[in-house]
Amino acid sequence: MAYGETQAMTKYEPVIGLEVHVELNTKSKMFCRCSADYFGKEPNTHTCPVCLGLPGALPYTNQQAIDDCIKIGLALNCKISEKSLFERKNYFYPDLPKGYQISQYRWPLTVNGWIEVEGREEIRRIRINRAHQEEDTGKLTHHGGSTLIDFNRSGVPLVEIVTEPDFESVEEIRDYSKKLQQLFRYLGVSNADMERGDMRLEANVSVKREGESELPKYRVELKNINSFRFMVAAVDYEIKRQIEALEIGERLSQETRGWDEDKKCTYLQRSKEEAHDYRYFPEPDLPPFFLDPKKIKEIKNSLPELPWNRAKRYQTKLGIKKNDAQHGRKHKIIPQEIANYLINKKSDINTLLPTQIIEEILDKRVGVIENEEELEKMAKEAMTENPTAVDDFVKGKQQAIQVLIGAVMRRTQGKADAKRAREILEKLLK
Ligand code: ADP
Ligand code: MG
Numbered sequence: 001m002a003y004g005e006t007q008a009m010t011k012y013e014p015v016i017g018l019e020v021h022v023e024l025n026t027k028s029k030m031f032c033r034c035s036a037d038y039f040g041k042e043p044n045t046h047t048c049p050v051c052l053g054l055p056g057a058l059p060y061t062n063q064q065a066i067d068d069c070i071k072i073g074l075a076l077n078c079k080i081s082e083k084s085l086f087e088r089k090n091y092f093y094p095d096l097p098k099g100y101q102i103s104q105y106r107w108p109l110t111v112n113g114w115i116e117v118e119g120r121e122e123i124r125r126i127r128i129n130r131a132h133q134e135e136d137t138g139k140l141t142h143h144g145g146s147t148l149i150d151f152n153r154s155g156v157p158l159v160e161i162v163t164e165p166d167f168e169s170v171e172e173i174r175d176y177s178k179k180l181q182q183l184f185r186y187l188g189v190s191n192a193d194m195e196r197g198d199m200r201l202e203a204n205v206s207v208k209r210e211g212e213s214e215l216p217k218y219r220v221e222l223k224n225i226n227s228f229r230f231m232v233a234a235v236d237y238e239i240k241r242q243i244e245a246l247e248i249g250e251r252l253s254q255e256t257r258g259w260d261e262d263k264k265c266t267y268l269q270r271s272k273e274e275a276h277d278y279r280y281f282p283e284p285d286l287p288p289f290f291l292d293p294k295k296i297k298e299i300k301n302s303l304p305e306l307p308w309n310r311a312k313r314y315q316t317k318l319g320i321k322k323n324d325a326q327h328g329r330k331h332k333i334i335p336q337e338i339a340n341y342l343i344n345k346k347s348d349i350n351t352l353l354p355t356q357i358i359e360e361i362l363d364k365r366v367g368v369i370e371n372e373e374e375l376e377k378m379a380k381e382a383m384t385e386n387p388t389a390v391d392d393f394v395k396g397k398q399q400a401i402q403v404l405i406g407a408v409m410r411r412t413q414g415k416a417d418a419k420r421a422r423e424i425l426e427k428l429l430k
């Protein structure tokens with residue numbers, strides 16, 4: 001169903017572009033030798049004249065970060081620029097000690113790529129405008145009337161990935177964001193943890209009449225939204241809000257909005273009048289750089305099999321259909337469980353049909369451990385055995401619980417209900 005179909009005669013189509021920022025997990029910062037591993041560290045201990053923006057300090061480029069940016073660009077089918085350049089993006093804000101951010105504007109490292117996303121029905125290509133290299137800002141915290149600044153994050157390498165306004169639904173946005181997160185982890189360039197701010201999403205949203213070819217003249221930027229779920233909710237709300245406004249003859253204009261999770265609505269943060277003029281100009285302290293095609297080829301050859309290609313291979317070569325994965329889900333079998341089963345049994349996945357695997361797992365489950373006390377005991381043992389996972393989870397890395405569930409499954413030889421195991425673990429971890 002097209003948006004607006006129920007309320008009005010006119011049908012509308014959302015036009016959405018995404019900007020993703022990802023913090024790289026390099027050892028040092030982008031333009032100095034300070035450690036980039038700042039999370040949870042004593043404020044302002046990872047700083048030097050360069051990342052504090054002191055007069056006369058000179059930046060130099062982190063090669064690992066450049067390589068990581070190229071990896072991301074290659075994975076997204078971008079062209080790697082032969083010549084690339086850093087520029088200064090000027091604006092005043094307390095978290096930006098230099099008064100400008102070193103970024104890329106006219107000569108980004110990688111341009112013109114694409115990625116396939118899955119929406120409501122079909123698989124479509126989203127064009128990637130560019131993936132460029134820049135640096136992070138410091139971090140402000142507001143404390144009872146005063147604001148504190150921590151510059152440990154200032155100058156940490158950041159890659160920005162900008163799409164063309166090609167998204168047509170929130171489903172596509174969800175798929176894209178998850179694919180990128182998975183990609184960053186596969187490439188090993190970032191933990192891409194949303195809660196920690198390793199990965200940040202911004203969406204630009206507008207709506208047009210169905211079939212209209214021109215892009216709307218305005219766009220609303222949704223910013224500072226730190227989870228996939230909130231972003232999807234915000235975009236969905238925004239599409240409806242804009243359609244309703246157009247329906248009553250309102251003119252929409254360029255603005256920045258945030259998401260209010262309590263009220264479940266977007267709210268105005270900044271209107272066009274307050275828009276910045278960044279006065280970009282080439283960074284005079286860093287020469288342009290020229291990329292050797294041989295080196296790019298080397299990086300390309302070093303890339304692992306990309307997650308979406310692997311998924312495709314599983315589907316086509318191993319005959320695992322999407323429905324079969326869902327078949328597993330129906331029986332509350334989590335992927336980790338399937339993986340454990342295959343590894344333990346050294347099963348030949350070339351001959352075994354996915355449904356057979358699911359059935360074998362289910363057969364083995366006869367005599368599922370129902371005893372809560374026993375499960376709890378195993379969960380506790382799994383936690384003692386995996387202190388890092390416990391630590392990560394407590395620090396907010398939700399993913400870490402998978403390790404613990406996996407450990408419980410191993411102990412019970414797959415005879416625990418994964419969902420129940422998760423619930424017990426969550427209870428214990430609290
Ligand atoms: P800026 O430099 O202000 O961030 P860009 O030209 O880089 O502007 O565009 C930012 C994002 O906005 C891109 O992802 C682009 O796809 C998206 N965008 C551009 N026009 C529209 C529009 N009419 N509706 C929705 N998104 C748009
Ligand atoms: Mg932008």
Ligand code: ZN
Nearest residue numbers: 032034048051
């Ligand atoms: Zn520094």
